[in-house]
Amino acid sequence: MPGRHGAPMADRRVLMLTGVLLAAALLFLTWHLREPMGFILSLRAGKLAALILVGAATGAATVLFQTIVGNRLLTPGIVGFDALFIFLQTMLVLVLGGVGFTQLHPNLTFLGETALMTGAALLLFHVLLRRGAEDIARMVLTGIVLGLLLRGLSDFAQRLLDPSEFSILQFVTFASFNSVETANLGVAGGLIALAILGALRLAPSLDVAALGRPVARGLGLGYDRVVMQALALVAVLVSAATALVGPMTFLGLIAASLAREVVPESRHALLLPAAAVIGAITLVAGQFLFERLLGQQGALGVVVEFLGGLLFLALVFGRRRL
């Protein structure tokens, strides 16, 4: 029983996780460092920041989303965010042409994409949840099907591109940590930090919301309002992460599931930071492993997706409850 002694214990675990993250980050920065040090360090620091931001945002967003949906198998990534991202990129290339697209200011595209994706997600949530927040499965499925629709439209639009424009598009729609726009890191970092702080402020309400709508309302929680706030945070976090590196579906599932193992109680004040830190560790350690030790730059995204997929199946079979 995680009683009175459970809480400090779990706190210590979050601290330990942070220590692991710091160690991984140091290792990532200093492994085989040689001249010109300043240049290499600044390059690595940019990539490290991107990895940490994306990992933390995805981990925290997934915990939020799973609490709202009441299901530990789902991630915000499957609700059509990746398809929306690809659709936006396709439309940009189609409207501006390949050259115009590459000349856009990166901050502008980043902020624009994040705003559009957050707006679209909130619209979806709003339209679908108006009749009451209990109908989450319908919302999820609607999101997935909208994703399929957008993918179809993107396919359609890509038929209209010429080959060089198409290759530009293909490059930006693959999840990659090697081509992060460092100019965006500051903006993205600010947005993600704000959203995670907001999530932490919401944590006590989330603990109650996790009991389900009837119980939470019985305890006096404005359930629908909390759900909308949490979903807004999810939208900001996922949009920022996706706009930064491109679509990653299953990273959040890994982070959230591991966080629930490490922090066995369901207090969100601990779960959220744990998931954020684990998400960051997964990416930093994974990138270190693949890039520095195995010499395979591009493999991390694919491997994380594949392992996440296996984890998903293991969860379905292992728990037998959804």
Place this chain on the structure above:
Amino acid sequence: MRPWVAWALLLGGLSAVSLCVGATSIFTGELDAGWILAISRFPRTAAALLTGVGLALAGVVVQQSVQNRMVEPSLIGTPEAAMLGLLAITLLAPGAAIVTKMSVAAVAALLGMGLFLLIARAIPRHDPMLLPIIGLIYGGILFSSAIWIAWTTDLMQYLGTWRLGEFSGVMQGRYEMLWIVAIIALLLYAIADRITLLGFGEAQARSLGLNYAQTRGIGLAAVAVITAVIVVTVGYLPFVGLLAPNIVSRWRGDNLRANLPVVAALGAASVLSADILGRVLRPPYEIPAGTIFAVFGACVFLWMLNARPARRAHG
């Protein structure tokens, strides 16, 4: 007018349009019209009709087998499993005959469905929307492994053609395997009553005297072969198997003995319409029928999801 006459007229009319419309005109006499019809237009029309029939019937069988109207093969990972099989045989035996490749793909599709049924058993039935969600994730996992294999072995282009159904490449000599679909359609019609019973669930179907496991096995084997044939010859089209059965059952109920032909006809008519539309929208270029159906089908599915009343208890 009797219903079957109306359907025959509709399909006949669409086929006539399909025979006449295309990049080259058959009326100006520049090229031998009979030759174009024989080598391109007729095979193309037949391929679209057969594909539509196959996809619609596959949808019915899957829906009855898992007792859920919100699924079809592409929503439970079946085409993706077939693609994995195809990748495997392409890598192991590049020169294998097309029949061999198709058989391997069918076996893989069947394995994929078997695994999905195992997963589906762990999912509670209280919410019918959960099953397609899990199925889509499952398909996504299979597809991302396929992408990974194809990416490392330079087979990405194959994957593209298998995933996106289109009929512009159909010619005499390259589509005949699709006639297997016609044979399977007849077989399914012969056991239509038993497939209706599948929809009652295992306990009830067995108490009504059905050999449940055997019937479901036959049905899913049929789905696997249909999926494999379509993926190999023209590429998969999403949503056909979802929409055709649902529209028909809203309108005429669930007696499959009476409805299977209607479902098949509706599937055939809609796929052929999508193909014709793809030919006329931006000539002389063609938009794949799969793309058109993805957009159109997703819209109808969204309507289905959100138009039906959420819960009657609220009223």
